Amino acid sequence: MAQYLLLIYGDETQFENPPPELWNQMMEQHGTFAQGVVKQGGKIVAGEALQPTATATSVRGWDSGDPVVTDGPFVETKEALGGFYIVEAADLDQAITFAKQCPAPAGGIEVRPVMDTSQSSAGA
Amino acid sequence: MTEVSQVLAQAHRREWAFVLAATVRVAGDLDIAEECVQDAFVSALATWSERGVPDNPGAWLTTAARRRALDLRRRDRTLRAKLPLLVGTERAAFSDEVGGAEEASVIPDDRLRLVFTCCHPALAVEAQVALTLRLLCGLTTTEIARAFLVSETTMAARITRAKKKIAVARIPYRIPPVHELPDRLDAVLTVVHLLYTTGHTAPEGDRLVRPELVERALDLARMLSALMPDDREVRGLLALLLLNDARRATRTGERGRLLLLEEQDRSRWDGQAIAEGTELVRQALRRGRPGRFSLQAAIAAVHAEAPTYADTDWREILGLYDALLAVWRSPVVELNRAVAVAMVDGPVAGLAAIDTVAGDSRLAAYPYLQAARADLLRRLGRQDEAAAAYRTAMELATNAAERSFLAHRLQEVTAGAE
Numbered sequence: 001m002a003q004y005l006l007l008i009y010g011d012e013t014q015f016e017n018p019p020p021e022l023w024n025q026m027m028e029q030h031g032t033f034a035q036g037v038v039k040q041g042g043k044i045v046a047g048e049a050l051q052p053t054a055t056a057t058s059v060r061g062w063d064s065g066d067p068v069v070t071d072g073p074f075v076e077t078k079e080a081l082g083g084f085y086i087v088e089a090a091d092l093d094q095a096i097t098f099a100k101q102c103p104a105p106a107g108g109i110e111v112r113p114v115m116d117t118s119q120s121s122a123g124a
Numbered sequence: 125m126t127e128v129s130q131v132l133a134q135a136h137r138r139e140w141a142f143v144l145a146a147t148v149r150v151a152g153d154l155d156i157a158e159e160c161v162q163d164a165f166v167s168a169l170a171t172w173s174e175r176g177v178p179d180n181p182g183a184w185l186t187t188a189a190r191r192r193a194l195d196l197r198r199r200d201r202t203l204r205a206k207l208p209l210l211v212g213t214e215r216a217a218f219s220d221e222v223g224g225a226e227e228a229s230v231i232p233d234d235r236l237r238l239v240f241t242c243c244h245p246a247l248a249v250e251a252q253v254a255l256t257l258r259l260l261c262g263l264t265t266t267e268i269a270r271a272f273l274v275s276e277t278t279m280a281a282r283i284t285r286a287k288k289k290i291a292v293a294r295i296p297y298r299i300p301p302v303h304e305l306p307d308r309l310d311a312v313l314t315v316v317h318l319l320y321t322t323g324h325t326a327p328e329g330d331r332l333v334r335p336e337l338v339e340r341a342l343d344l345a346r347m348l349s350a351l352m353p354d355d356r357e358v359r360g361l362l363a364l365l366l367l368n369d370a371r372r373a374t375r376t377g378e379r380g381r382l383l384l385l386e387e388q389d390r391s392r393w394d395g396q397a398i399a400e401g402t403e404l405v406r407q408a409l410r411r412g413r414p415g416r417f418s419l420q421a422a423i424a425a426v427h428a429e430a431p432t433y434a435d436t437d438w439r440e441i442l443g444l445y446d447a448l449l450a451v452w453r454s455p456v457v458e459l460n461r462a463v464a465v466a467m468v469d470g471p472v473a474g475l476a477a478i479d480t481v482a483g484d485s486r487l488a489a490y491p492y493l494q495a496a497r498a499d500l501l502r503r504l505g506r507q508d509e510a511a512a513a514y515r516t517a518m519e520l521a522t523n524a525a526e527r528s529f530l531a532h533r534l535q536e537v538t539a540g541a542e
Contacts, residue, residue: 002294091211091294092246093304113293 001088003045003114004095009079010107012052029103037087037098047085079107086114128172131181132165139182140262141347145234146186148297151193152209154259154287160196164189186231210290212237212297235260236351237297243312244295251286252315258283260347261340271337272322309352313361313417316344320365324372325523338372341365356408360418363404367424370397382529386433398428416452419444438467455484456492463496471500491520495530502537510537 018026034044053073061067073080085102089095092111099109144161151157164185178184242255250272257263257271269279289295300308323337345362352358374388405425408418423444430436445461458481466474478497487493498513514534521527 091296092244093296093298093300096246111293 001043001090002095002116004087004089004092004098005112005114006085006087006095006099006102007081007110007112008083008085008102008104008107009077009110010082010104011078012080012082014106015082016052026103033098033101033103036101040094040097041090042094042098043088045086045088047083049083050081052082053080082107126173128169128177131172131177132168135168135181135185136165136262137343139185141235141238141260142182142233143186143189144259144262145238146231147189147193148210148238149213149232149234150190151197152213154210154290156196157189157193158259160192161185161189163192183231190231210241210297211294233351234297235347236299239312239348239351240299240308241290241295241297243308243315244290245308245311246293246295247286247289249315249318251282252311253318254279254283255286256315256319256344257340260344263340267336271334309355309357310415312348313357316341316348317361317364317417319344320368324368325526335372338369342369356411357415357417359404360408360415360421363401363408363421364417364424366397366401366404367421367428370394370401370428376525380525380528381532382525385427390432393428398425401425402429413451414447416448419448419451423448436467438464442468455481455487456490458484459487459490459493459496466500471503475500475504489520491517491522491526491530493517494520498530498533498537502533507537 030047034047037044053076056071056073058070058072058074059067060070085098087095087098089098092113095111095113099111102109140161143164144157147160148154148157151160167188168181168185172178172181238259239256242259243252247255254268254272257268258265263271265280265283266276268283269276272279299305319337320341323334323339323341342365345358345365348358349362370393371388373394374390374392375383377383377387401421402425405418405421408414409422414422423441426437426441426444442461442464445457445464448457449461459478462474462477462481465477475497478493478500481487482493482497494513494517498510498517501507501510501513511534514530514537518527518530518534521530
């Protein structure tokens with residue numbers, strides 16, 4: 001098994017102050033997704049929803065010794081990072097299967113293998 | 125060439141994919157497997173020169189490469205243990221099955237695993253194409269770079285990146301499960317078809333055809349057809365390549381001038397390839413709804429079977445294009461359908477059909493759209509408009525043979541207008 005980060009991107013304006021029905025529906029969809037992952041032999045290691053990018057703060061320039069703090073997300077995009085899961089899957093095919101099942105209205109999922117830092121320095 | 129090096133060259137062409145695929149399972153790593161197969165070919169040259177060519181060269185090479193892989197894994201257990209194993213290769217990795225006397229018949233045929241790993245949709249199409257040529261056809265990075273007119277450094281980086289992704293992201297070495305197979309197979313067939321079309325009309329450069337790519341694409345289509353004999357689209361792809369390639373010798377005339385279908389000497393078409401291709405089309409169309417490769421092959425078969433250009437059954441071709449559009453909505457198919465409309469209902473109807481797709485931004489840089497429009501305008505006697513369309517097509521065309529054809533046509537219409 002290996003770990004993959006599923007990054008959920010989407011149009012966050014759709015989820016500003018969602019009406020309760022929409023909120024409940026989304027929670028239900030995520031619950032179904034989580035159950036599905038387990039049923040298929042995978043595991044959800046972690047998963048969180050994020051507050052909108054309007055609440056984001058970026059800190060740049062660690063190596064300069066004098067980091068600069070700015071308002072806003074690291075990269076301004078139409079499709080913003082709205083949440084994530086860390087899942088355990090047998091291989092990329094299974095991780096992609098999970099990504100296809102992960103709720104991501106008006107957006108999509110980026111699948112990133114998590115580096116196993118105990119095994120190798122370069123990740124390969 | 126000596127007899128041994130001849131046999132080796134033939135084995136390289138015919139057995140590379142089998143030998144490598146069987147070695148990957150033991151090595152658990154694509155790079156190590158490639159090294160071992162190369163070593164096996166080197167030692168074959170020495171051993172066979174001394175003791176003669178074995179009865180089954182492929183089996184000899186496979187056994188040699190797999191033993192070498194097993195040796196390497198045993199010797200460098202600590203070092204290699206750090207390498208992530210390809211998913212799907214673990215179980216056999218340290219087994220002794222390779223150590224003893226191995227019969228050719230028990231070596232598993234892993235070529236399909238290798239095919240599906242090379243053509244995994246998580247890899248960029250250019251990477252899929254490069255890996256296919258490298259791992260399934262045994263081409264060197266230099267040869268692949270030359271075929272695609274990119275620098276060797278660029279191609280080497282592309283291949284290294286793709287292999288690293290396979291290992292790190294754990295793209296499995298496996299035939300996909302049945303419910304994923306149609307989509308995954310479509311990706312494989314697309315790669316083989318892309319190889320063929322790149323060779324068939326070289327997108328850049330002076331020569332129209334790059335025969336080495338065409339040959340490799342045909343080899344791959346034959347291999348897939350042997351490995352998946354029941355799949356209709358695999359059969360359709362092989363048919364499509366055979367039928368198009370049957371016309372290879374007649375596509376250019378003196379000094380590389382491009383010859384259109386109507387100008388080609390049909391007596392020089394490869395009758396054997398056409399017979400094989402049309403039979404495959406018949407089989408592919410026999411049951412159920414045909415896919416896009418079978419339908420394209422059927423269209424090629426109608427052209428191939430017409431004794432003269434004037435005898436072409438354009439109505440049947442138009443019907444096949446309609447069926448093709450139903451399974452594969454592509455602006456290029458719509459454009460080709462528009463050309464068939466022109467042949468059935470005349471140039472005015474054809475122009476109208478072209479104009480409905482001309483707005484598609486995906487065709488904005490496609491030279492054939494303007495070339496097709498120009499041809500219909502020319503036939504309608506609208507010489508000025510035809511000349512303008514030929515000029516645009518020339519600006520878009522990147523192949524020298526095609527450009528000089530368009531220049532010739534442009535000259536004709538501008539001379540006629542005076």
